[in-house]
Amino acid sequence: MRLLIQGGRVPDPAHGIDGPLDLLIEDGKIVQIGESLRAEGAQVLDASGLTAAPGLVDMHVHLREPGFEAKETVATGCASAARGGVTTLVAMPNTRPATDCPEMVRLVRDKAALTGVNVLPAGAVTLGQKGEQLTDFAALKAAGAPALTDDGVPIQNLALLRRAMQEAKKLGLPLLDHCEDRDMVRSYAVNEGTVSQALGLPGRPAIAEELQIMRDVMLAEETGAHVHICHISTARGVDIVRQAKVRGVRVTCETCPQYFTLTEEEVLRQGTMARVNPPLRTQADVEGIRMGLIDGTIDAIVTDHAPHTAEEKAQPLPDAPSGMVGLETSLALALTGLYHTGLLPLGRVLALMSASPAALLGLDKGTLAVGTDADLVLFDPGQEWVIDKNQFASKGRNTPFHGRTVRGKVKYTISQGNIIYMEG
Numbered sequence: 001m002r003l004l005i006q007g008g009r010v011p012d013p014a015h016g017i018d019g020p021l022d023l024l025i026e027d028g029k030i031v032q033i034g035e036s037l038r039a040e041g042a043q044v045l046d047a048s049g050l051t052a053a054p055g056l057v058d059m060h061v062h063l064r065e066p067g068f069e070a071k072e073t074v075a076t077g078c079a080s081a082a083r084g085g086v087t088t089l090v091a092m093p094n095t096r097p098a099t100d101c102p103e104m105v106r107l108v109r110d111k112a113a114l115t116g117v118n119v120l121p122a123g124a125v126t127l128g129q130k131g132e133q134l135t136d137f138a139a140l141k142a143a144g145a146p147a148l149t150d151d152g153v154p155i156q157n158l159a160l161l162r163r164a165m166q167e168a169k170k171l172g173l174p175l176l177d178h179c180e181d182r183d184m185v186r187s188y189a190v191n192e193g194t195v196s197q198a199l200g201l202p203g204r205p206a207i208a209e210e211l212q213i214m215r216d217v218m219l220a221e222e223t224g225a226h227v228h229i230c231h232i233s234t235a236r237g238v239d240i241v242r243q244a245k246v247r248g249v250r251v252t253c254e255t256c257p258q259y260f261t262l263t264e265e266e267v268l269r270q271g272t273m274a275r276v277n278p279p280l281r282t283q284a285d286v287e288g289i290r291m292g293l294i295d296g297t298i299d300a301i302v303t304d305h306a307p308h309t310a311e312e313k314a315q316p317l318p319d320a321p322s323g324m325v326g327l328e329t330s331l332a333l334a335l336t337g338l339y340h341t342g343l344l345p346l347g348r349v350l351a352l353m354s355a356s357p358a359a360l361l362g363l364d365k366g367t368l369a370v371g372t373d374a375d376l377v378l379f380d381p382g383q384e385w386v387i388d389k390n391q392f393a394s395k396g397r398n399t400p401f402h403g404r405t406v407r408g409k410v411k412y413t414i415s416q417g418n419i420i421y422m423e424g
């Protein structure tokens, strides 16, 4: 199996390459990168006018299977990933049962094996994500879990969290934490502020997130563990991480397109479609997130792809589940919001979505170099298109971005040398 990708622009600052180049792929690996390559008998893919980038690495995805197949399955979630240019993803453990034992890690991996997407199931920190008893971290790691997290259920018990960090450190596993104090946020639907007031609803305050980030940073500093803050959404949260990094704390963080694109006002326009945890915040927070992306405080852009059914999202705002799908819109939203606005160079946006998350998870992914896995996304960075939720491969249609005009369109997704998505 040989595939020659001709004439794509390869913006890979790590290797000092930036220009139209050819890539030759053999047996799932990149074997040659250069100008005007020749390869007798190879399948040729004309990539002129397109950007050839490393396949995206999305380290925060809810695939829902087992237990919530009406929302998404591993197969539909992976088809959605492929359509969005994502070739590697970390699957969150809040399934039913939770991914809290090696058998469950293997089950998710087995289901994903046929999809062509590299799925890495994160292990739960506590049994059943109940926040009471630690799981067997070593066994989860041996089964293929790249990280530990109770995402969806913030960890409240500090003695337990501290012990989790001590154990995670021994094994070299990062702990991915959803930071929101449960007593402060309950099951509330929106940010605490002008919008919650306008709606007459109790809100989820920014401080509920910031206190837990502070707590995590201090525990990381004390234990030496690598803590990764999930979907950071507030300006002050970014600032806490920024200062901790200066002190040399092993803390990293991620954000999502919704947090650098939308404010809480979106809830007034779109109701439950804009309900997500942590909630959409203020314009000042959006600017704080952008600053964190610009100065390198934020390490990764992820989706927190969280599909829910139309029936669930049709409930009144206080009752509907939180979350939005994101796999098929993340690259376009990042290019539109960060690159086409001039905030970040193209290579930086792509690194935030591939090389950087891969590096912090210790994965040999996210760069285009001879000898690496041939995971690529080929996209037209300038093409304008309108997001249409009805075109999604995901079962989830819950996006606040339906109807939005964006720039940057995925044309091909290639995973280990196989074309797993092709436009049209």
Ligand code: DOR
Binding pocket: 062, 094, 151, 152, 153, 178, 275, 276, 277, 278, 304, 306, 307, 321, 322, 323, 324
């Ligand atoms: O909005 C969210 N939805 N945030 C989470 O942390 C969990 C996710 C889900 O599982 O639906």
Ligand code: ZN
Binding pocket: 151, 152, 178, 230, 231, 277, 278
């Ligand atoms: Zn979360």
